[in-house]
Amino acid sequence: MASSEAALSVQELIKKPVSSVPERYIVKLDHNHEPSPVQDETIPTINLKNLIHGEATLELQKLDSACRDWGFFQLVDHGISQLVLETLKDEIEGFFRLPLEEKMKYKIRAGDVEGYGAVIISEDQKLDWGDRFFMITNPLSRRKPYLLPELPSSLRSILELYIAELQNVAMTIVGVLLGKVLKIEKREWEVFEDGMQSVRMTYYPPCPQPDLVMGLTAHSDATGITFLNQVNGVHGLQIKKHGIWIPVNVSSNALVVNIGDILEIMSNGLYKSVEHRATVNSEKERISLAVFFAPKFESEIGPSVSPTNPPLYKKIQMEKYVEDFFTRKLNGKSYLEHMKIK
Numbered sequence: 001m002a003s004s005e006a007a008l009s010v011q012e013l014i015k016k017p018v019s020s021v022p023e024r025y026i027v028k029l030d031h032n033h034e035p036s037p038v039q040d041e042t043i044p045t046i047n048l049k050n051l052i053h054g055e056a057t058l059e060l061q062k063l064d065s066a067c068r069d070w071g072f073f074q075l076v077d078h079g080i081s082q083l084v085l086e087t088l089k090d091e092i093e094g095f096f097r098l099p100l101e102e103k104m105k106y107k108i109r110a111g112d113v114e115g116y117g118a119v120i121i122s123e124d125q126k127l128d129w130g131d132r133f134f135m136i137t138n139p140l141s142r143r144k145p146y147l148l149p150e151l152p153s154s155l156r157s158i159l160e161l162y163i164a165e166l167q168n169v170a171m172t173i174v175g176v177l178l179g180k181v182l183k184i185e186k187r188e189w190e191v192f193e194d195g196m197q198s199v200r201m202t203y204y205p206p207c208p209q210p211d212l213v214m215g216l217t218a219h220s221d222a223t224g225i226t227f228l229n230q231v232n233g234v235h236g237l238q239i240k241k242h243g244i245w246i247p248v249n250v251s252s253n254a255l256v257v258n259i260g261d262i263l264e265i266m267s268n269g270l271y272k273s274v275e276h277r278a279t280v281n282s283e284k285e286r287i288s289l290a291v292f293f294a295p296k297f298e299s300e301i302g303p304s305v306s307p308t309n310p311p312l313y314k315k316i317q318m319e320k321y322v323e324d325f326f327t328r329k330l331n332g333k334s335y336l337e338h339m340k341i342k
């Protein structure tokens with residue numbers, strides 16, 4: 001196997017028993033070894049059914065404070081059936097079990113960020129302990145013909161069903177947050193309808209020295225709102241609160257939802273796009289599926305402001321924003337910093 005291929009797949013790397021982690025994956029981490037009073041805290045739970053039907057006002061207040069204080073919540077009663085979630089799990093597990101040659105058909109091509117594998121910018125770059133598959137799924141015109149359309153058909157159909165259902169859930173939540181709570185005019189947030197949608201599937205193999213590596217480097221999501229499905233129920237996600245990394249424990253079948261940079265911008269800083277990262281463990285593989293929603297490429301993104309609420313962020317064309325973002329490496333919240341009016 002050529003060295004560039006070895007770098008593409010941690011799953012391949014650990015097929016031969018390894019007792020120590022190769023240098024390229026070793027990173028200095030601020031694991032919180034000291035007990036901290038906030039470590040017992042956990043992200044709020046929001047019930048989608050209640051948000052729509054039941055005690056909507058109470059649930060709406062909970063959602064509003066979750067997005068202000070945490071930037072994260074777990075969503076239950078989201079309406080996505082057990083059957084869909086189980087089929088999705090089987091299909092994604094099956095995909096990562098395919099031989100490397102099969103997965104390499106989808107490998108990231110030079111200069112691109114979509115496809116299977118790691119985005120390698122330099123030879124001395126540290127690598128995450130995880131194999132990723134990232135692709136844009138909407139608008140249809142942006143789908144790379146050799147990615148989603150070429151996936152095994154059973155995986156493709158369940159993914160398409162899942163992302164179509166999530167699109168509705170995302171629209172409901174964006175409508176509640178920006179429309180009902182923040183009273184932003186519909187024309188400003190309906191840009192999420194038929195907007196940019198992308199998907200990242202990640203396979204994190206068990207690691208002999210999990211404290212030396214990172215499954216996914218700390219970052220905030222550049223998009224609007226993200227739905228994370230812990231496909232095989234293994235935990236590993238951590239979020240940064242008051243400078244401390246807090247592990248996120250999710251109930252089974254709940255989806256983790258988080259505010260991305262664009263919703264932080266549109267809410268003029270009221271809702272927080274919080275840094276998060278994925279850790280790995282020595283026993284169990286972990287699989288996650290993140291679906292990202294953002295405004296249409298033709299729209300302009302910027303904060304909704306009033307005379308008493310002056311803008312804290314710049315305005316930018318969505319097309320330009322995506323282009324700028326994809327040319328940078330994931331690095332904390334650096335891109336959002338660049339959008340701030342100083």
Ligand SMILES: O=C(O)CCC(=O)C(=O)O
Binds near residue numbers: 228
């Ligand atoms: O796998 C995870 O838990 C986190 C994934 C994530 O944050 C991302 O794909 O942006």
Ligand SMILES: [Fe+2]
Binds near residue numbers: 219221226276290
């Ligand atoms: Fe993320």
